[in-house]
Amino acid sequence: MAKVPEIELMFQGTTACPGCGAGNAMRYLLKALGKNTIINIPACCWAVIPGVYPSRNLDIPLLYNAFEATGAASSGVRAALNAKGVDPREITVVGFAGDGGTADIGIQALSGCVERGTDTIQVMYDNEAYMNTGIQRSGETPYGAWTTTTPVGSKQAWKKAPKKNMMEIMNAHGIPYAVTMSIAYPELMIEKIQKAKDILGPKFVHIYAPCPTGWRSNPSDTVELARLAVDTCVFPLYEIENGVYNVYKKPKKKVPVKDYLKIQGRFRHLPEEEVERIQKNVDLEWEKLLKKVKFTKE
Amino acid sequence: MKSEVRIMTKEEVYRIVIDPKDHRDVPLTFITDCPSYLMTKTGSWRTLRPIVDNEKCIKCGICWKFCPDVSIHVKDDGAEVDYEFCKGCGICAKECPVDAIIMEKEEDYV
Numbered sequence: 001m002a003k004v005p006e007i008e009l010m011f012q013g014t015t016a017c018p019g020c021g022a023g024n025a026m027r028y029l030l031k032a033l034g035k036n037t038i039i040n041i042p043a044c045c046w047a048v049i050p051g052v053y054p055s056r057n058l059d060i061p062l063l064y065n066a067f068e069a070t071g072a073a074s075s076g077v078r079a080a081l082n083a084k085g086v087d088p089r090e091i092t093v094v095g096f097a098g099d100g101g102t103a104d105i106g107i108q109a110l111s112g113c114v115e116r117g118t119d120t121i122q123v124m125y126d127n128e129a130y131m132n133t134g135i136q137r138s139g140e141t142p143y144g145a146w147t148t149t150t151p152v153g154s155k156q157a158w159k160k161a162p163k164k165n166m167m168e169i170m171n172a173h174g175i176p177y178a179v180t181m182s183i184a185y186p187e188l189m190i191e192k193i194q195k196a197k198d199i200l201g202p203k204f205v206h207i208y209a210p211c212p213t214g215w216r217s218n219p220s221d222t223v224e225l226a227r228l229a230v231d232t233c234v235f236p237l238y239e240i241e242n243g244v245y246n247v248y249k250k251p252k253k254k255v256p257v258k259d260y261l262k263i264q265g266r267f268r269h270l271p272e273e274e275v276e277r278i279q280k281n282v283d284l285e286w287e288k289l290l291k292k293v294k295f296t297k298e
Numbered sequence: 299m300k301s302e303v304r305i306m307t308k309e310e311v312y313r314i315v316i317d318p319k320d321h322r323d324v325p326l327t328f329i330t331d332c333p334s335y336l337m338t339k340t341g342s343w344r345t346l347r348p349i350v351d352n353e354k355c356i357k358c359g360i361c362w363k364f365c366p367d368v369s370i371h372v373k374d375d376g377a378e379v380d381y382e383f384c385k386g387c388g389i390c391a392k393e394c395p396v397d398a399i400i401m402e403k404e405e406d407y408v
Contacts, residue, residue, distance in 0.1 A: 004363050012368050012383040013334035018343065019387030023366035050334065054306075054315060057334040186363055212387075220388030220401075223364050 004186050005031045009059045016049045019219025021209030021226065023049065024183045025125040026058075026096065029207075032193035033121075035060060037092045038077055042106060043067040044098035045132045045211075046125075068105045070095040071113030074120040092197055093120045099140035100130045103164050114173045114202040121196055121203045124166060127211035135214040139164040142234075143281070144274055145266045147214070152269040162281070170204040171240050178204040179239040184226035188249060192239065208235045216265025228260040233286040238293075245293040257282050306332045335383070340367065344386035346401040352376030354398035361390035361399065 009030035016023040022045050030037065040063040041047055047064060050057035065073040074095040081091055095113070097106055102124035110122055129147050130136040137147040142163045146152050150159040170178045177199045181189045189207070196203040210226050212219040229235040230251060237249035257279045261267040270278075306314070315337050348370070355376040362372050369384040370377055377390075377399070391399040 008368055010368065011334045012380065013336075013338035013340060014367065015338060015340070016366065018385035019389055020366050024364065027366070027368065051338050054332040055334045055337050056332065059333075218388075220392040222366075222387070223389055223393055 004028070004190060007031055007034070009035065011057050011059065013051065013055070014049045014057055015051050016045070017211075017213045017219070019212045019222045020045075020049075021183050021211060021222050022046060022098075022125050022127060024186075024222075025123075025207045025209045028183065028186050028189050029094070029096070029123065029193060029205075030058065030060065032190040033092050033094065033197060036090060037094055038063065038081075039094045039096050040065055040070060040073045040077060042070045042073075042097050042101040043132070044101050045127070046096060046098070048132060067101055069109050070097045070101055070106045071109035071111070071118075071122065073109075074122065075113050075116060075118045078118050078120055088119045088200065089198075095120055095122045097122075097124060098130075098132070099124060099126045099128060100138045103139045103166050103169075107169075111169075111173065114170065114175055114204070117201050119200055119202070121193075121205060123205045123207060125207045125209045127209050127214060128163075129211075129214050131211045131214040140166070142278075144261075144270050144278055146216075146269065147266070156269065158269065166204070166206055167238075167240060171243065173202075174243070175204055175240070176201040177239070177241055178206070180206040180208070180235065180237055182208045182226045182230050182235065182237060183210075184223050184230065185237070185249060188237070192248070214266070216268075217263055221263055225260070225263065228255065228263075231255040232257045232260045233282055234260055236286060236289055238289065244296045245289070246297075247289065247293055306336060308336065311336045339382055340385050341380075341382045344381075344384060344404050346386040346388055347381070347404045347407055348379050348384065348386065348388065348390055348399050349402055350377045350379060351398045351400070354396050356396055356398075358395065360393050360395060364389050364393050 010027045038061045042065050074093050077093045126140055129138050129141050135147050136149045137159055140163055141159050145159050150157055152158050167178055177196055179192050181192055208226055210222045232255045238247045357372050359372050361370045361377055367383050367385055369380040370390050388401045391401050
């Protein structure tokens with residue numbers, strides 16, 4: 001297992017909320033990729049976290065782009081590097097977008113980038129809503145969650161649609177490498193990012209980054225939540241390499257989803273039968289994933 | 299191809315960023331010459347303060363690994379918190395395997 005490198009390319013003085021999962025997501029990503037990286041960021045939490053002029057927070061070149069353009073901007077950066085004759089193995093181009101900038105608003109640019117086969121790493125750090133603008137629902141918000149646009153109170157209008165499965169969407173593009181990872185396992189994260197770095201072509205990375213502000217959880221529970229999401233199989237850690245599935249971190253003992261839901265305020269309103277429904281759905285998805293692993297390995 | 303970025307001095311940060319008298323004080327410069335640690339001191343956000351008991355510390359580095367603000371470092375004589383930047387989230391105290399870090403109210407220290 002890879003050790004967490006000492007190098008720090010993310011400085012202190014970020015304006016992230018206390019206990020931010022996205023902060024660690026960027027920190028580990030840059031530790032794994034090193035200094036020869038160009039990153040581009042659309043409107044998302046990470047557009048705010050580096051701070052205001054003239055502050056810089058990352059020790060690498062950073063390009064801000066429009067919300068829907070991460071994939072296109074990554075393709076542009078790569079095309080410019082190719083035109084200058086830079087070896088693709090020398091510089092890594094990363095598109096670092098939130099779940100809105102990847103799964104909802106940015107999906108057409110991402111789809112185009114992957115379809116063209118551009119050599120980039122497209123990262124989705126998933127905090128399961130538009131947290132930067134004030135906790136509005138996104139395609140990645142899970143079933144049953146409260147957000148400001150799916151309110152609970154006199155009307156129990158929690159989110160009724162399931163979470164969008166970006167890994168399957170990316171797999172349908174025939175992507176060479178797609179992987180999910182969690183900030184609770186930095187060593188595994190670094191190992192998998194370094195693996196992605198060495199593969200030519202488009203790569204998709206789905207990082208699970210809990211948000212204490214939007215999930216109404218205690219800031220100190222961020223890592224615990226990320227770990228519980230893996231142990232309850234709500235967010236399984238797996239990779240798809242040219243269509244072949246592999247679960248690289250199986251929970252030792254499957255924990256009931258209830259334990260994961262009860263430490264988050266955004267699921268507080270859910271009645272018992274809804275919790276059971278979520279549990280059933282999680283079990284079904286986990287079984288499906290294991291079958292996919294079995295089917296594709298043969 | 300390689301160009302070194304000059305880092306602002308503390309006086310320049312104060313004159314240009316914190317207390318500019320006039321818009322003419324703000325230079326047309328690269329956006330990259332003021333690292334965030336010179337101007338954003340996030341330690342003032344803290345409501346809980348981590349206190350390390352270095353007698354118990356086993357120097358495993360887990361607190362350093364999980365700190366989202368890179369504000370705790372493990373040195374030879376134990377873990378040391380950088381109170382200038384620590385936001386007091388408490389992840390270090392929660393993840394510490396030997397409970398060497400406890401969170402206390404910040405108001406008792408101000």
